[in-house]
Amino acid sequence: MRVYWHSDSLLHDPPHEILSGRLVTYLESPDRVKAIEGALEQSDAFEVIAAETDWPEDIKDCILAVHSKEYVEYLENIYSEWTAIGGDKSAVFPETFQHRSMQSFGSRNTNSMSPLAKPGVYCFDLSCPITSHTYRAAIASVRITLSAARYLATARNGSPHFGVFALARPPGHHTQDALCGGYCFLNNAAIAAKYLLEHHGSKCIAILDIDYHHGNGTQQIFYHNPQVLYVSLHADGDYPYFTGSSEERGSGPGLGYNHNLPLPRQRTTDDLYCDTLRKAADIIQDHAEVDYLVVSLGVDTYSEDPICDFLLTQACYPRVGEIVKSIEKPTLFVMEGGYHMETLGENVRGVLLGFEG
Numbered sequence: 001m002r003v004y005w006h007s008d009s010l011l012h013d014p015p016h017e018i019l020s021g022r023l024v025t026y027l028e029s030p031d032r033v034k035a036i037e038g039a040l041e042q043s044d045a046f047e048v049i050a051a052e053t054d055w056p057e058d059i060k061d062c063i064l065a066v067h068s069k070e071y072v073e074y075l076e077n078i079y080s081e082w083t084a085i086g087g088d089k090s091a092v093f094p095e096t097f098q099h100r101s102m103q104s105f106g107s108r109n110t111n112s113m114s115p116l117a118k119p120g121v122y123c124f125d126l127s128c129p130i131t132s133h134t135y136r137a138a139i140a141s142v143r144i145t146l147s148a149a150r151y152l153a154t155a156r157n158g159s160p161h162f163g164v165f166a167l168a169r170p171p172g173h174h175t176q177d178a179l180c181g182g183y184c185f186l187n188n189a190a191i192a193a194k195y196l197l198e199h200h201g202s203k204c205i206a207i208l209d210i211d212y213h214h215g216n217g218t219q220q221i222f223y224h225n226p227q228v229l230y231v232s233l234h235a236d237g238d239y240p241y242f243t244g245s246s247e248e249r250g251s252g253p254g255l256g257y258n259h260n261l262p263l264p265r266q267r268t269t270d271d272l273y274c275d276t277l278r279k280a281a282d283i284i285q286d287h288a289e290v291d292y293l294v295v296s297l298g299v300d301t302y303s304e305d306p307i308c309d310f311l312l313t314q315a316c317y318p319r320v321g322e323i324v325k326s327i328e329k330p331t332l333f334v335m336e337g338g339y340h341m342e343t344l345g346e347n348v349r350g351v352l353l354g355f356e357g
């Protein structure tokens with residue numbers, strides 16, 4: 001299997017985040033990429049390739065098919081605006097949040113706000129510090145994902161068992177059209193889905209999100225869109241807390257194209273997880289019009305993950321890959337979460353080998 005990566009994705013390296021009220025070392029570290037790459041290189045089954053730095057030329061347009069112009073300009077410029085008025089040089093953090101009950105008074109245009117205020121408009125938590133290199137790394141993450149998507153669309157030889165892995169970082173599935181959070185700045189999976197629809201004649205994409213956390217961003221981006229079927233397995237009631245209920249089914253023409261399968265914290269075992277994943281696979285197979293599968297691949301479902309509460313063992317990951325394979329679609333795996341450094345690489349490799357096997 002081909003694996004795409006890019007060294008620029010390592011440049012995003014904030015010192016800390018705030019988790020449960022504690023200032024802690026940033027969990028979503030560049031070492032994650034090195035750990036995954038290291039594990040994949042131990043197997044002959046993978047060929048690790050650097051994404052081209054200047055492709056696609058119209059990467060901005062690909063991003064703007066998903067995210068608002070104001071938001072992308074915010075990501076690009078906020079670090080220098082913030083440091084220019086005395087914000088801490090390590091990273092941009094929200095100081096306040098524009099709560100929904102304040103929005104009815106929102107006569108003020110976001111562009112004219114203080115750089116101290118803008119993060120409270122474009123960010124929903126304290127896990128998305130923006131450093132001097134964050135924008136560059138987020139762009140690299142998109143490049144990695146689009147390079148893998150292009151390869152999938154052009155080199156697949158019609159095989160339904162064809163897969164490719166985007167070793168993307170920073171991750172993406174928490175990012176909405178104009179809102180970052182949860183270590184995510186640009187929604188790689190969503191941008192790839194739009195790219196396949198708009199540049200490769202796809203009629204319908206399924207996004208299967210198997211990160212432990214609900215992909216609120218991907219759900220929001222496609223909530224009204226019947227061309228993207230979003231199916232997510234995630235922990236019931238955990239972060240991002242406000243989304244992920246099974247009652248969220250899509251809206252307008254998108255009604256019926258959003259499926260949330262929440263699972264219990266502390267009680268989700270390998271068997272319960274795989275049974276639920278088979279239900280997700282059935283939902284996707286019921287939509288014959290789906291021509292590509294994008295998998296938002298998180299392995300923060302592992303029992304020892306430091307911020308998550310499922311009970312999955314390492315033996316579960318090849319089973320997960322096999323079930324994804326049974327969907328029988330050309331498949332783009334996009335890296336999302338997973339924070340137990342000792343097993344991160346092996347667990348990702350397990351999924352990908354299970355798919356190949």
Ligand code: SP5
Pocket residue numbers: 019020127171172173174182183184211213239298300306307308309336337338
């Ligand atoms: C891409 C991704 O996996 N982002 C996850 C961001 C999670 N950030 C906040 C996690 C809150 C953790 N609460 C700890 C409870 C410990 N049981």
Ligand code: ZN
Pocket residue numbers: 211212213298300336337338
């Ligand atoms: Zn996650």
